Amino acid sequence: MTGGGIYRGLCHPYWFHRWQLLVNDLELITQAARAAGDIAMGFFQKDPEIWDKSDNAGPVTEADLAVDKMLSAELRAARPGYGWLSEETEDGAERLHKDQVFIVDPIDGTRAFIAGTEHWSHSIAVAKAGQIQAAAVYLPVLDMMFCACLDGGAFLNGAPISVSPRAETRGADILSAKSNFDPAFWPGGFPDLKRSFRSSLAYRLCLVANGAFDGMLTLRPTWEWDVAAGSLIVNEAGGLSTDQTGAVPLFNSGAAQLNGMVASNRDIHSGLLAGLT
Numbered sequence: 001m002t003g004g005g006i007y008r009g010l011c012h013p014y015w016f017h018r019w020q021l022l023v024n025d026l027e028l029i030t031q032a033a034r035a036a037g038d039i040a041m042g043f044f045q046k047d048p049e050i051w052d053k054s055d056n057a058g059p060v061t062e063a064d065l066a067v068d069k070m071l072s073a074e075l076r077a078a079r080p081g082y083g084w085l086s087e088e089t090e091d092g093a094e095r096l097h098k099d100q101v102f103i104v105d106p107i108d109g110t111r112a113f114i115a116g117t118e119h120w121s122h123s124i125a126v127a128k129a130g131q132i133q134a135a136a137v138y139l140p141v142l143d144m145m146f147c148a149c150l151d152g153g154a155f156l157n158g159a160p161i162s163v164s165p166r167a168e169t170r171g172a173d174i175l176s177a178k179s180n181f182d183p184a185f186w187p188g189g190f191p192d193l194k195r196s197f198r199s200s201l202a203y204r205l206c207l208v209a210n211g212a213f214d215g216m217l218t219l220r221p222t223w224e225w226d227v228a229a230g231s232l233i234v235n236e237a238g239g240l241s242t243d244q245t246g247a248v249p250l251f252n253s254g255a256a257q258l259n260g261m262v263a264s265n266r267d268i269h270s271g272l273l274a275g276l277t
Contacts, residue, residue: 019152022133022134022149022150022152023149023152025079025126025134025149026134026135026136026147026148026149026152028078028079029102029124029125029126029135029136029147030136030145030147032071032074032075032124032136033122033124033136033137033138033145034138034145035070035074036067036070036106036122036124036138036140037122037138037140038140039066039067039070040063040066040067040107040113040120040122040140041140041141042063043061043062043063043066044063044113044116044140044141045116048061048062048063048114049061049062050062050114058110058111059110059111059114060088060110061107061113061114063107063113064087064088064106064110065106067088067106067107068086068087068088068089068104068106071086071102071104071106071124072084072086072089075102075104075124076102079100079102081098081100082100082101082102082126083096083097083098083100083101083102083252084101084102084104085101085102085103085104085224085252086102086103086104086106086225087104087105087106087223087225087226088106091256093254095252096252096254098252099128099129100126100127100128100133101126101127101128101251101252102124102125102126103124103125103126103127103132103224103225103228103229103251103252104123104124104125104225105121105122105123105124105202105223105225105226106122107120107121107122108120108121108122108123108137108200108201108202108203108225108226109121109199109200109201109202109203111199112199112200117199118139118141118142119139119198119199119200119203120139120141120199120200120203121137121138121139121200121202121203121206122136122137122138122140123135123136123137123200123202123225123226123228123229123230124136124137124229125228125229125232125251127228127251127252130250130251130252130253131150131250131251132150132228132229132231132251133149133150133232134147134148134232135147135148135149135229135231135232135233136229137202137203137205137229137230137233139200139203143157144156144157144206145157146161146206146209146210146230146233147233148209148232148233148235148236148237149232149236150232150236151236152236153236154209154232154233154234154236154237156206161209161210161211161237162210162211162237162238163208163209163210163211163234163237163238163239163264163265164208164211164212164213164214164215164264164265165211165265165267166214166265166268167267167268168267168268168271169191169193169268169271169272169274170192170193170271171192171193171194172193172194172214172215172264172268173193173194173196173213173214173215174193174194174195174196174213174214174215174216174217174264174272175195175196175197175198175204175207175208175213175215175216175217176195176196176197176216176217176218177197177218178197179219179220180217180218180219180220181193181195185219185276186275186276188274188275188277189274189275190275191271191272191274191275196213201216201218201222201226201227201230201261202226202227202229202230203230204216204230205227205229205230205231205233205234205241205261205263206230206233208234208237208239208263208264209230209233209234209236209237209239210237211237214264214265214268215262215263215264215265215268215269215272216261216264217244217260217261217262217263217272218260218261219244219260219276220260221257221258221259221260222257222258222259222260222261223257224251224252224253224256224257224258225256227241227249227258227261228251231249231263234263238265239263239264239265239266239269240263240264240265240266240269241261241262241263242261242262242263242269243258243259243260243261243262244259244260244261244262244273244276245259245273245276245277246262246273247259249261262276
């Protein structure tokens with residue numbers, strides 16, 4: 001199809017309306033992410049109250065809860081027909097019957113937030129029929145806003161971003177927790193990777209999207225709110241985000257979990273998966 005054909009296709013009322021909805025949702029969630037940053041920074045490095053979640057699910061702070069409360073109120077009021085899935089909101093079955101749903105991590109990288117370091121983020125996505133449509137990941141300390149909408153590209157503070165051009169899996173710089181490099185995970189042979197680390201899974205995905213690192217992986221059951229926004233940002237930056245078997249992730253599942261995540265540029269993705277199978 002020629003460029004003119006694409007343009008005419010987008011100008012069809014159906015596609016124009018669809019695109020307008022995506023842009024409106026993206027604007028809504030980026031504004032909400034910045035508002036979340038304003039709230040979180042009011043607690044940052046000020047000894048916020050901290051609790052340990054049940055079932056060894058990690059810490060939560062009063063900042064997480066304050067951000068979640070604001071996002072729930074504002075986003076659900078703006079889109080009353082959308083479902084809601086958030087790390088800090090008690091889950092229910094209602095979202096499973098919604099065509100569109102917000103998937104939210106109020107603060108991704110809570111341990112970094114508690115430690116007073118900069119690598120934590122707010123992650124907000126909109127899913128429709130299991131596919132992420134719009135995504136925003138904001139790091140308030142660094143004032144970095146990553147965002148994307150489906151078929152619209154990926155951006156950092158308004159500038160287009162793209163994944164690493166690396167062609168070989170061997171020697172690739174991969175963001176991952178140390179446990180994922182255990183040989184037990186790699187029956188196909190470990191592909192001699194370099195490991196780096198950042199606390200927030202959402203931020204790790206964004207660092208892959210802007211080409212700062214060659215890939216990221218997490219091989220444990222992964223909560224959807226950790227990776228929903230970042231996975232679209234990687235894909236729209238020219239990369240590929242799948243679960244650890246290579247399957248395309250579907251969001252808003254009953255368990256709200258994925259079978260891990262592997263994200264990289266398209267040239268080394270198959271090499272990463274080969275070692276895992």
